[in-house]
Amino acid sequence: MPDWWFSNAVVVGLLASCGALAVYVRRNRLWSEAAAGLWRRRPLAILVVVFYASVALADSIFWIGGVDAGNDVVKQHEALSLVDRAFLGTSEASYSAPFADVEFYGGAPLQQQGLHPFGTDILGRDVLYLVLKGARVALLIGGVTSAIAIPLALLFGVAAGYFGGRVDDGVFFLISTLSAIPGLLLLIALIMVLGQSTLSVCLALAVTSWVGFCRVARGETLKLRELEFVQAARALGVSEPQIILRHILPNLAHLIVITYVLLFSGLVLSEAVLSWLGIGIQGSWGQMIVQASDEISREPVVWWNIGAAGAALFGLILAVNFVGDAVRDVLDPRTLREEA
Amino acid sequence: MLAYVLRRLAYGVVVVFGVLGLLFVLFFAVTDPDDIARQSLGERVPPDVIEAWKADHGYDRPLWPWQDWDDNQLFAHYSAMLRFDFGRRDSDDTKISDRLLDGMGPSLSLTVPLFVLGLVIGIPLALVVAFFRETYIDRLGVLLCVLAMSVSILLYIVGAQYLIAKLLRWFPISGFDPDPSVIVRFLALPILVGVVAGFGGEVRFYRTIFVEEGSRDYVRTARAKGAGEPRIMRAHVLRNAWIPILTQVVLSIPFLFTGSLLLESFFGIPGLGSLTVDAIRGNDFSTLRTMVYIGALLFVLGQILTDLCYALVDPRVRLE
Amino acid sequence: MSELLRVRGLTTTFPSEQGPVAVVDSLDLAIAEGEVLALVGESGCGKSMTALSLLRLVPRPGRIAAGEMIFRGRDLLQLTVPEMRGIRGRDIAMIFQEPMTSLNPVVTVGAQVVEAIRLHEPATKREARRRTVEIFERVGIPDPEARFAAYPFELSGGLKQRVMIAMALAMRPKLLIADEPTTALDVTIQAQILELLRELQRDLGMAILLISHDLGIVNELADRVLVMYAGQVVEEASRSTILEQARHPYTQGLLASMPSMARPGERLNEIPGVVPPPSDWTAGCRFASRCERVLNVCADEAPPEVAAGPRAGEIQRVFCHAVAREVADA
Numbered sequence: 010m011p012d013w014w015f016s017n018a019v020v021v022g023l024l025a026s027c028g029a030l031a032v033y034v035r036r037n038r039l040w041s042e043a044a045a046g047l048w049r050r051r052p053l054a055i056l057v058v059v060f061y062a063s064v065a066l067a068d069s070i071f072w073i074g075g076v077d078a079g080n081d082v083v084k085q086h087e088a089l090s091l092v093d094r095a096f097l098g099t100s101e102a103s104y105s106a107p108f109a110d111v112e113f114y115g116g117a118p119l120q121q122q123g124l125h126p127f128g129t130d131i132l133g134r135d136v137l138y139l140v141l142k143g144a145r146v147a148l149l150i151g152g153v154t155s156a157i158a159i160p161l162a163l164l165f166g167v168a169a170g171y172f173g174g175r176v177d178d179g180v181f182f183l184i185s186t187l188s189a190i191p192g193l194l195l196l197i198a199l200i201m202v203l204g205q206s207t208l209s210v211c212l213a214l215a216v217t218s219w220v221g222f223c224r225v226a227r228g229e230t231l232k233l234r235e236l237e238f239v240q241a242a243r244a245l246g247v248s249e250p251q252i253i254l255r256h257i258l259p260n261l262a263h264l265i266v267i268t269y270v271l272l273f274s275g276l277v278l279s280e281a282v283l284s285w286l287g288i289g290i291q292g293s294w295g296q297m298i299v300q301a302s303d304e305i306s307r308e309p310v311v312w313w314n315i316g317a318a319g320a321a322l323f324g325l326i327l328a329v330n331f332v333g334d335a336v337r338d339v340l341d342p343r344t345l346r347e348e349a
Numbered sequence: 350m351l352a353y354v355l356r357r358l359a360y361g362v363v364v365v366f367g368v369l370g371l372l373f374v375l376f377f378a379v380t381d382p383d384d385i386a387r388q389s390l391g392e393r394v395p396p397d398v399i400e401a402w403k404a405d406h407g408y409d410r411p412l413w414p415w416q417d418w419d420d421n422q423l424f425a426h427y428s429a430m431l432r433f434d435f436g437r438r439d440s441d442d443t444k445i446s447d448r449l450l451d452g453m454g455p456s457l458s459l460t461v462p463l464f465v466l467g468l469v470i471g472i473p474l475a476l477v478v479a480f481f482r483e484t485y486i487d488r489l490g491v492l493l494c495v496l497a498m499s500v501s502i503l504l505y506i507v508g509a510q511y512l513i514a515k516l517l518r519w520f521p522i523s524g525f526d527p528d529p530s531v532i533v534r535f536l537a538l539p540i541l542v543g544v545v546a547g548f549g550g551e552v553r554f555y556r557t558i559f560v561e562e563g564s565r566d567y568v569r570t571a572r573a574k575g576a577g578e579p580r581i582m583r584a585h586v587l588r589n590a591w592i593p594i595l596t597q598v599v600l601s602i603p604f605l606f607t608g609s610l611l612l613e614s615f616f617g618i619p620g621l622g623s624l625t626v627d628a629i630r631g632n633d634f635s636t637l638r639t640m641v642y643i644g645a646l647l648f649v650l651g652q653i654l655t656d657l658c659y660a661l662v663d664p665r666v667r668l669e
Numbered sequence: 670m671s672e673l674l675r676v677r678g679l680t681t682t683f684p685s686e687q688g689p690v691a692v693v694d695s696l697d698l699a700i701a702e703g704e705v706l707a708l709v710g711e712s713g714c715g716k717s718m719t720a721l722s723l724l725r726l727v728p729r730p731g732r733i734a735a736g737e738m739i740f741r742g743r744d745l746l747q748l749t750v751p752e753m754r755g756i757r758g759r760d761i762a763m764i765f766q767e768p769m770t771s772l773n774p775v776v777t778v779g780a781q782v783v784e785a786i787r788l789h790e791p792a793t794k795r796e797a798r799r800r801t802v803e804i805f806e807r808v809g810i811p812d813p814e815a816r817f818a819a820y821p822f823e824l825s826g827g828l829k830q831r832v833m834i835a836m837a838l839a840m841r842p843k844l845l846i847a848d849e850p851t852t853a854l855d856v857t858i859q860a861q862i863l864e865l866l867r868e869l870q871r872d873l874g875m876a877i878l879l880i881s882h883d884l885g886i887v888n889e890l891a892d893r894v895l896v897m898y899a900g901q902v903v904e905e906a907s908r909s910t911i912l913e914q915a916r917h918p919y920t921q922g923l924l925a926s927m928p929s930m931a932r933p934g935e936r937l938n939e940i941p942g943v944v945p946p947p948s949d950w951t952a953g954c955r956f957a958s959r960c961e962r963v964l965n966v967c968a969d970e971a972p973p974e975v976a977a978g979p980r981a982g983e984i985q986r987v988f989c990h991a992v993a994r995e996v997a998d999a
Contacts, residue, residue, distance in 0.1 A: 182363070182364075182367060183367075185360075185364045185367070186364055186367035186368055186370075186371060187371075188648075189364050189365075189367075189368050189645040189648045189649050189652075190368060190371070190641055190644060190645045190648070191604065191607065191641075191644040191645070191648065193610060194607075194625070194637075194640060194641045194644050195641065197625075197629055197637065198372075198375055198376070198637060198638075198641050199375070201629065201632065201634070201637065202375050202376065202379050202380055203379075274499070278501050278502075281501045281502075281503050282501075282502065282503070282610075282611060285503055285611065285614075286610070286626060286629050286630070287629065287630060288629065295501070295503065298501070298503050298504065298507070299503065302503070302507045305507060305510075305511050305515075315507065319501070319504045322501055322504075323499055323500055323501070323504070326499040326500075326501070327495070327496065327499040330495050330498065330499050331495065334495070482729070483729045483730065565770065566765065566767060566770040566771045567770065567771055567772055567773040567774070569726065569728075569765070569771070570765060570771045570772065570773075570833075570836075571773070571784075572726055572757070573724060573726060573757055573758060573762070573763040573765075574757065574758035574762075574784065574785045574788055574836065575754045575755065575756070575757040575758035575759060575785075575788045575789060576754075576784070576788055577751075577754060584776075584784075585773055585776075588773070588775055588776065589773070589774065589775055592775075663775065664774075664775055664820045664822075665774060665775075665820070665822050
């Protein structure tokens, strides 16, 4: 199955699960109150994140054909996303400033084909287009990596907290070993060994970020295990997997949500650093910044590509940080208790 | 107390063994020695040259002890690392330990001022913000922290280099000269960037600690006794808050030695961070292996130091 | 006995989605010198917040919105902050429910009592230490000299609470506010602490505002009782009157639901329903939804204050429409 079918399938899957989630939240009083509280606190930040997510989704819907690409036969048989199609044929020959009429090619000015609100880069590609494409990469990094790291952390953490004994010792040893290695260094080592494909980078990021939440999950499970309702369930003869699934995990749900959001921004920022080191993901804003950082020393100064990528990165991280703080306020059991 | 220290040391040793094992799996078991050879020698090199290189570097021996108890890479790896015999760089065959010693000086000259400045500026600032908890000063402070934290360090570095080095020409863009009379000029910019980039997260972290301690019951008791806010901050909140802060501080000390990868490579400071970045760029596995090992060793050391500190400072631990 | 504290119309609010909520709503109370007044009610009825309001220790974002608190002729709400600090710990002292967390864990208990002294008087360290050891002995802490240098975690719950009491009484306050002083302690220790409080109250001629949800404790210590529900006072009377002739339906329900009141094998009485959240509070009586004797008027009009003293000279205040009708008909 070609790559792009997979991408489309993921989009459908994501939208479907969002729908299912929305229905569930509606029905559950605690969660719908939390969601309402979240919206009240940071509506702008939520809208910004939704905007970025929409762009990323748009960039993930691919199909072949249906374009008038003139002489470009390759493009007619290439899978293009919605975003690609919107910016088809907007390439210039070389870089130009935002809204400029003129571009630079070999030192001599050249007439511009179209309007470029963010200018073009050295290869003539529209910077707005590149920035929009970066959204998909960023959300991939934040979203997919967390989706790997958190279940991993839950698996080990809940097992360690619930079963104790040797399982706990083993997990504790694993955590200690992994966390003894400075995060960035381990990340680099993993990528150099696993390869630099998108999946490997995500995997590496996941391996270096699951330990923190694992500790939290373990601690919470230890506490929950001693609570009366769990002991009651055990006395009633409920099997261990059932107890974990129906009593322990739902009580960790709020922590999962908080951790997911808080991990997100850290991961995206980490990828930017990886790009600087040359082992980031293709097309990310980090890469754009790194590539463009050389051009700042030119005359005339080419500032718009690094400015746009930097602003896009800052915008997403800031919005996610705001949402993350609001999520933590809304779901923190201490806050819940105080407001009661 | 002695038993406690010994216990921690023993577990530290266990962790180091675990780390070395993980490193072995990553760098020896998963990576193909042919690839490593080619990185160093070049792509189009005849197979017998590759074999010779591998034999020279010990990559031709069996991996695991059960394959050959007397001569296998696992044992060789452990014994070398534990003896601090790091061998040579894959890229240019210089002794890694020499490079390590050379690099420590420049790294420390950057990280130590950075660290101290961060504490000296960050903690009082956090204290002030926490003192005005729930007022607009606090909200503004937290907002600024979040804003500062949301900017990628890359942007700080590029921005600083452009604005200050290029436009204002106060400091050179990069470079390093250990001569005491000029060293400040080269370190000023990276230290400035490092402090600004980190201060958002740090102030927020310290503030959270102060606010948490400030909302504890014993603070309420102190108020009920008639204590004023300054006294409460000083004699009650700080007295308790500095324990987790100290933990963080002591934990960070070992990392002063490994240097900052980004700052050093961007600003051309020839420390251990640059060494690591070069290793990444050059696919130099042996150096990278060494750096990761050193990092882990220092971390374990930091943890033991932290536990010791804790035992000395917190009466609850001391008198157990 | 002269009047020590008179509170009129105390209203303490907290902000909420629906606007400020009065968790203490127009509360009146009075304590005479040397008297023990008990403030009784379920969790969340506002009794702790009342106590904190008296010392102006309401945690942010709450605030005291209205009222006057006349203590020995001065309105506490009009004092400046430094003046208020002079009152706290010296004229009015407070002990809290959780001795576990109410003491600074990294400072010795002796030092914490010394702080209480030196905040209000220029005593030397030696003098303050001597007095501290004296008070430790007075409150029944064994081996007081040695205990001076102990850390809170080294002491049992009962001992910690004795330290709290010592700290509160160091400056011989006129009024001690005790917020659930025995709730977190074992039953046997509870009895000891109550006995201690009774002794000290007698010896020092100190007034106590005792906050509790436990009617048994109230019976042991109190002279008068104030019953609170959902931020408001519903009944006030002497101890014996409350226990034998309570007139407010809520008080009667509370008394009837005590396990000691039931006979073996009998089903325990309960008050049906739950305390309504602030968002459900109306202009009418807040207990209406759970009241056996509810009338139509209860939902719309605030219940009037009814003087229903059983004997001459004894005050019994009840806030209830049904009781008002009873008294009018009588």
